[in-house]
Amino acid sequence: MIKEIISLINTIVGKLFDKSINKKNQETDLNIKTLNMVKDHNLPSIFKNIVEEKQIKLLTGKNVNICFAEKIQNLKIKLGGNFTDEQLYSIEKFYKENANGELYINLSKKDIFLTKFFAIFILTAFGLGIMFMTIIIEGRINDIRDFILYASAIFFSGCICLFILNTISKDFIAINIKKRLEELPR
Numbered sequence: 001m002i003k004e005i006i007s008l009i010n011t012i013v014g015k016l017f018d019k020s021i022n023k024k025n026q027e028t029d030l031n032i033k034t035l036n037m038v039k040d041h042n043l044p045s046i047f048k049n050i051v052e053e054k055q056i057k058l059l060t061g062k063n064v065n066i067c068f069a070e071k072i073q074n075l076k077i078k079l080g081g082n083f084t085d086e087q088l089y090s091i092e093k094f095y096k097e098n099a100n101g102e103l104y105i106n107l108s109k110k111d112i113f114l115t116k117f118f119a120i121f122i123l124t125a126f127g128l129g130i131m132f133m134t135i136i137i138e139g140r141i142n143d144i145r146d147f148i149l150y151a152s153a154i155f156f157s158g159c160i161c162l163f164i165l166n167t168i169s170k171d172f173i174a175i176n177i178k179k180r181l182e183e184l185p186r
Helices: 002-040 045-060 066-079 085-090 109-137 144-167 169-183
Strands: 095-097 103-105
Touching (some): 045 066, 066 103, 066 169, 109 144, 109 169, 144 169
């Protein structure tokens, strides 16, 4: 009975996964056919740009134009491949262009300080919270129910801490990229 249920779940998940893959493959095939049609009929380059932007959206998951995608790839090459495309696209709110049209990270020292301070504050508050909860509850855990309540309180406060830290994770990626860019020779 359990094997049949697991088999049924695997079948359903497999079909959903196949549909998702087939949809992306169909969109890619359509984009390739459209691009070939644009080339064959000498249509204006605007059509080629539209198709290429759709292809970029399929590949990156971000709705960006060709120029920005090329600048991201140039930045990735400049960084030496130490960062993934996903990381580079996730911090697009921090990008600015210099006079040469190259991307750089627009973070002030105050922003960097506040981000690091906030992370340290959250981790310290979590650690002190666990310490105080342990001191207060010490000797009061009499049965399994008390222990489960204590463990669940630690678990949920840890989840909240991780959620808050996750909200500033893109800031840390931007800080690391900015640091790497500053280390590179000019």
